[in-house]
Amino acid sequence: MPLPIIDLFAGPGGLGEGFSALRQNGEPVFKIKLSIEKDEHAHQTLQLRAFFRQFPDGSVPDEYYDYLMGAISREELFKRYPEEAEKASLEAWHAELGGKGFSDKLIDESICVALGNRTNWALIGGPPCQAYSLVGRSRVIGAGGQAAYELAPQHDLYKHYLRILAIHQPPVFVMENVKGLLSAELKKELIFVRILKDLEHPLGAIRWAGAAANGEPLEYRLVPVAPETGALVGYVDPEDYVVRAEDFGIPQARHRIIILGVRSDIKSKPEFLKPMKARVNIEEIIGDLPRLRSGLSKEADSAEAWRDVVQGLTTAKWFGNGELTSEMREALASASKRVGASLDRGGSFVLGNIRPERHATWFHDKKLKGVCNHETRGHIREDLHRYFFAAVFARKHGRSPLLEDLPKSLLPKHQNVSEALKETKFNDRFRVQMAGRPATTLVSHISKDGHYYIHYDPAQCRSLTVREAARIQTFPDNYFFEGPRTQQYQQVGNAVPPLLAHQIADIVAGLMQ
Numbered sequence: 001m002p003l004p005i006i007d008l009f010a011g012p013g014g015l016g017e018g019f020s021a022l023r024q025n026g027e028p029v030f031k032i033k034l035s036i037e038k039d040e041h042a043h044q045t046l047q048l049r050a051f052f053r054q055f056p057d058g059s060v061p062d063e064y065y066d067y068l069m070g071a072i073s074r075e076e077l078f079k080r081y082p083e084e085a086e087k088a089s090l091e092a093w094h095a096e097l098g099g100k101g102f103s104d105k106l107i108d109e110s111i112c113v114a115l116g117n118r119t120n121w122a123l124i125g126g127p128p129c130q131a132y133s134l135v136g137r138s139r140v141i142g143a144g145g146q147a148a149y150e151l152a153p154q155h156d157l158y159k160h161y162l163r164i165l166a167i168h169q170p171p172v173f174v175m176e177n178v179k180g181l182l183s184a185e186l187k188k189e190l191i192f193v194r195i196l197k198d199l200e201h202p203l204g205a206i207r208w209a210g211a212a213a214n215g216e217p218l219e220y221r222l223v224p225v226a227p228e229t230g231a232l233v234g235y236v237d238p239e240d241y242v243v244r245a246e247d248f249g250i251p252q253a254r255h256r257i258i259i260l261g262v263r264s265d266i267k268s269k270p271e272f273l274k275p276m277k278a279r280v281n282i283e284e285i286i287g288d289l290p291r292l293r294s295g296l297s298k299e300a301d302s303a304e305a306w307r308d309v310v311q312g313l314t315t316a317k318w319f320g321n322g323e324l325t326s327e328m329r330e331a332l333a334s335a336s337k338r339v340g341a342s343l344d345r346g347g348s349f350v351l352g353n354i355r356p357e358r359h360a361t362w363f364h365d366k367k368l369k370g371v372c373n374h375e376t377r378g379h380i381r382e383d384l385h386r387y388f389f390a391a392v393f394a395r396k397h398g399r400s401p402l403l404e405d406l407p408k409s410l411l412p413k414h415q416n417v418s419e420a421l422k423e424t425k426f427n428d429r430f431r432v433q434m435a436g437r438p439a440t441t442l443v444s445h446i447s448k449d450g451h452y453y454i455h456y457d458p459a460q461c462r463s464l465t466v467r468e469a470a471r472i473q474t475f476p477d478n479y480f481f482e483g484p485r486t487q488q489y490q491q492v493g494n495a496v497p498p499l500l501a502h503q504i505a506d507i508v509a510g511l512m513q
Helices: 014-020 040-052 062-068 074-080 082-091 104-115 134-150 153-168 191-200 207-212 282-286 303-315 326-336 381-397 415-423 466-472 485-494 498-512
Strands: 003-008 030-037 092-094 122-125 172-178 220-224 242-244 255-263 346-351 370-375
Touching: 003 014, 003 104, 003 153, 014 030, 014 122, 014 498, 030 040, 030 082, 030 104, 040 074, 040 082, 040 092, 040 485, 062 074, 074 082, 082 092, 104 153, 122 153, 153 172, 153 191, 172 498, 191 220, 191 255, 255 498, 282 466, 303 326, 303 381, 326 381, 370 466, 466 485
Parallel strands: 003 030, 003 122, 030 092, 122 172
Antiparallel strands: 172 255, 220 255, 242 255, 346 370
16 A cells, blocks of 8 residues: 655645655555645646556546647546546645644644545645745845845745644655755844754644644654765764765755654654766757747737747847957857758647657656647747857857847846846846756746746747656646646745655655665
């Protein structure tokens, strides 16, 4: 019988997907019994995936794929399979921990019902991390000062995780957060040091919860899953909790804190993640996807108009005013000739025969006759020129350009651009995802604009699609993201890479069996 999982702050379900996908002798090792997410669109994604998992491997009905293709509605899909839809609804909760209408008592009762009489289970999740990231801290402090940062509600979100840990005392837990947590301070105390102490002694940290706890107030030992130094010699340095995803087959330089907590009465020692010999680069993961063009925004869009705008850069002021080297001018002119009007902008579902070079069995579903969530954004014509310049520059020089590499007359006329040029802060405002390398870290900001996520192919002249971002995050191709496109990007950017979670799940399974 699969081991139960409770997933808090689940997002679109990346961490849970990795655990749910683990198989031994063809049978699932884990089963999510309850996942909780407050965002409406992420919850819709989570619920749809919960529906998908109600069916045995290889037995997902054709109607699911009809829904991905837009042939039937979500309502019709659930209507045809009411039992599975009801189970998915019971599994995936749209709720906010500590929010209105969802008291601690209700959450605790729901966890107990979900677990039944099972005592061997795992708690997983990552409290929202915006207040701890370097960018998030900068934004909050910049807007309201240090006092505003210390009052930010995100600081208390992990306490909901901690309270559930204290009350229900699972044998194992997994907690994920941003690397910026290592240096974040609150009232002159390092937040991460406090969190580690709290997680080791959750009942001591949540004293008022002690009377309601199940069993003895046990402690947890905290284990890094990919230590570089400390844990190998008996000492754990805080940096040892940082997992560098690109070392473990994830096509992205994503560095995140992963804490594995093992209840003190469990004497088994966990394994560590095993680095892969060769890193996975971006082309090996998204190179098979249908080629698309971006769109024109704030003016009439068509394939021909888009082509004319991109090719028209050779007549732009910045191209011919002497700011470019002759080699760069020649490279741009040559590349612009390969821009045509044959590409479209994709859509919610695009027919095609797709199969990536790496991790094909993880991504590919033979019943899926194309790719979903693969639709491009529109960009103003000035940004199209910037994207094209950046992609050609990256191809020629082997690196993404900095702001000072762009012709001055091509730069946006924003005050923060001037500041970036002076301070070198956020100086890589137009960042190309370099061919031949893992992508840079995907974050929720991808929902705002595509400047940090420019496709390496100049002829497509665009930012990444949701599906390309999902591939980089290692979501299987049959994983559909609900909601408006902006919300889809945000879900993907905030998620834990499922393929990394899958490897962590294997470590957890070794402790619990």
